[in-house]
Amino acid sequence: MGAALLTSLPAAAGPLALDRAIDLAIQNDPWLLESVQIQDALQEESIAAGTLPDPRLKLGAANLPTDTFDTGQEGMTQTTIGITQSFPRGNTLQLASEKKSQLAVVEKFRRENRKAEIERTVTNLWLDIWSSEQSIELIEANRGLFEQLVDVAEAGYASASMGARQQDVIRASLELTRLDDRLTSLESTLAASQEGLREWVQAEVGGAGVSRELPAQFSGPVANGWELTTVDAIRQHPQVRTTEQLVETRTVDLDLARQSYKPEWSISAQYGYREDAPNGQDRADLFSVAVGFDLPIFTGNRQDRRVSASTSRLEAAKSQRLLQVRTLQARARTALARIDRLDERIRLYQQTLLPQMEEQAGAALSAYNNDDGDFAEAVRARIDQLNANVELIQMRAQRAKHLADFRYLTSTTDAPISSLTHYQD
Secondary structure, eight states, X not given: OGGGGGTTSOOOXXXXXXXXXXXXXHHTOHHHHHHHHHHHHHHHHHHHHTSOOOOEEEEEEEXXXXXXXXXXXXXXXXXXXXXXXXXXXXXXXXXXXXXXXXHHHHHHHHHHHHHHHHHHHHHHHHHHHHHHHHHHHHHHHHHHHHHHHHHHHHHHHHHSOHHHHHHHHHHHXXXXXXXXXXXXXXXXXXXXXXXXXXXXXXXXXXTTOBOSSOOSOOSSOSSTTTGGGHHHHHHTOHHHHHHHHXXXXXXXXXXXXXXXXXXXXXXXXXXXXXXXOTTSOOOOOEEEEEEEEOOOOOOTTTHHHHHHHHHHHHHHHHHHHHHHHHHHHHHHHHHHHHHHHHHHHHHHIIIIIHHHHHHHHHHHHHHHHTTSSOHHHHHHHHHHHHHHHHHHHHHHHHHHXXXXXXXXXXXXXXXXXXXXXXXXX
């Protein structure tokens, strides 16, 4: 099968279980490492943002006479050294530090969402492999029956007139060829799914395929006890929590914008050295100190605009949070509805349709063997039975995918998605 494509990699000890695939995908995801590094950087920046700006040192020469540039000629001439320390507006430092801290927390929720997305993605790929392997196994198990149908048709053709049995031989050979083509298509799909899964789990995907048991099913109805908690769970979804954290960040931005109405202060001190007078008289050195601040008086086109813009961004973040909750709720309800419909179809197939098809296929083949039935009808009955069994495999895999999607949509940061239980026939 398509598993042979992976022989260049170290094979796993046995079939790859879903929970093992998810663990490996999370361990091998470089995005998560990047997020941790970004969070560390933001935490460092938080400390830096809350620190006063460096003082400014100024060296200079003041009041030099332009006729001689003699530093001792005039009493006002000085060699100066000064230092200035500025103090940002209001609580700007504290708020700037808080903003970086809030952004660092955003990374935590983004990682939680990433892990949930990885679980859903890997689950879908694993299920694609499972359904392909099960379908291939089923078709290969039935291929012998279609070969027998070819033998039966050829035997009937040898003992009857050409016009009566030739079309039976052709029909049987055609269906066997179609069966081989279907196997080729499934093996191609299997190989693509294996490559997709290998991208996540790297070398742990071996030639043994995936586990035969199908995860992602519960013994009882999914909606019981879950639909009532869907809204609360969605409000704790990592995506929503990320947006809520961004709302907090936008709130800090608004507070920062409001600080622009407050003055920015600075204090400076300067020492001026004077040389002795030409007659040798000692001149006193000079010391100066000053306090400065700006005057945010004309606020119409600067401070007011910044506050208005920050307010709009805050409201936009709140609207995004509301939209996320509504979207996740709608998707969760849709997943539940699809699971319910698939439960009904699976139950119908298992309890009614497949037993009836088995009975019909057996009766049609028996009638043909006794020269009391049509060969095309016997072949068609077997094909319908095979298609129904393959469709049942696909429905079970599709139900598992919808359940994985529902579990992602209702995942919370406090309760990570656990491995899904096995299907109960």
